[in-house]
Amino acid sequence: MSLHPTLQPYADAWTHSVEAISELVQPLVEGEWNQRTPCPGWSVRDVVSHVIGMDCEALGDPRPIHSLPRDLFHVTNEHQRYTEMQVDVRRHHTAPEMTSELEYTIIRRNRQLRNESRDPGTKVRGPLGTELTLEEAMRYRAFDIWVHEQDLRVALGRPGNLDSPGALIARDYLLDALPDVVAQKADAPRSSAIVFDVHGPVEFLRTIRVDIQGRGTLETAPALGPAATLTLDWETYVRLSCGRVTPEAVADRVKTEGDPDLATAILRNFTVTQ
Structure with missing residues (x-):
């Protein structure tokens, strides 16, 4: 068994974007990880932390046990609090720690996708205890990671991939709304x-x-x-x-x-x- 044909475009788009992100951040020196991105309240480090955290959750890893600070102005609802947990827990990680964890997460996620044989309608874990179909989850990951790739490109002055596989997933996702x-x-x-x-x-x-x-x-x-x-x-x-x-x-x-x-x-x- 291999990945269902309807899921392959989402896997391909995720791979394209996550590899682009890895290439963007690999050469960054420590100070560059603190640069602001267009994503409200998030630095380059925060965006990469989010990418790592969400893919760790897709892998079935337990969520971190962590108390958020009360002064995060950009966190205004429960969904944002849920998302911020994976980000804040990595806020003091060094550049080598970030790139190492990103690479390890990519390796694990690629292995998971290669071995994925579940039906697109299979229910999987979503945010805040919700359930999504596997197709919905993979589609959202492909959309989300492409948007964050663009956040990093804006912050680092490295435009590109506005017409990549992830961009086409994003077009359809946004048009649906x-x-x-x-x-x-x-x-x-x-x-x-x-x-x-x-x-x-x-x-x-x-x-x-x-x-x-x-x-x-x-x-x-x-x-x-x-x-x-x-x-x-x-x-x-x-x-x-x-x-x-x-x-x-x-x-x-x-x-x-x-x-x-x-x-x-x-x-x-x-x-x-x-």
């Missing part, structure tokens, strides 16, 4: 259409249609006379969706047409990651 952003969070008018025109290394044109009940659906067909159109580049789309920048900070990179209040409401509610 778009109907809720438009119809529920931004409260777009019923029986309306909103168009997103994204250009750059990853390009797409998508329409969110809001029906008479206020439900949003994602469509590939362009809309005639949309209530609003948002045009932006792929990197800006990702950074807004993942809460790395505010709409005000990238106002010069987002072009809006149609209802200005609706466009503003969408951009204010664009973040879909926790």
Whole structure:
């Protein structure tokens, strides 16, 4: 038995991103591990700690027993507290300790993926005692690790891989969240259409249609006379969706047409990651 075909793209994307992360951080000197990243409250060391910690959990390792400090301003909910545990426990680790643990975790995870024969629908452990299917867990890991690869690239001034396998997983993951952003969070008018025109290394044109009940659906067909159109580049789309920048900070990179209040409401509610 080998990895199920529907899981292979997620494994390939994870491998591509984790190897890129390893290559990025291997030559860093001690001080560079403390550089801030666009991920709120996290340094380069913190992002790598998160990558290690989440893959250790995917391997079935027990979570660390650790008390978080009370002054972590970026930790505001239980999900963030859960995630922060794997990060804070490594905050005083040295550069060699970080790279060694990362490499060892990659070796173990690669071995696990090579031997993975479970069905995509198999239930596995998720955050805060939840359960996910294996497919959901692997898809999220591929998305999450690519986003954090981009965090590290921004912090270290090493842009790249905006069109990698992980980028395509991220595109689909973020697009799945778009109907809720438009119809529920931004409260777009019923029986309306909103168009997103994204250009750059990853390009797409998508329409969110809001029906008479206020439900949003994602469509590939362009809309005639949309209530609003948002045009932006792929990197800006990702950074807004993942809460790395505010709409005000990238106002010069987002072009809006149609209802200005609706466009503003969408951009204010664009973040879909926790």
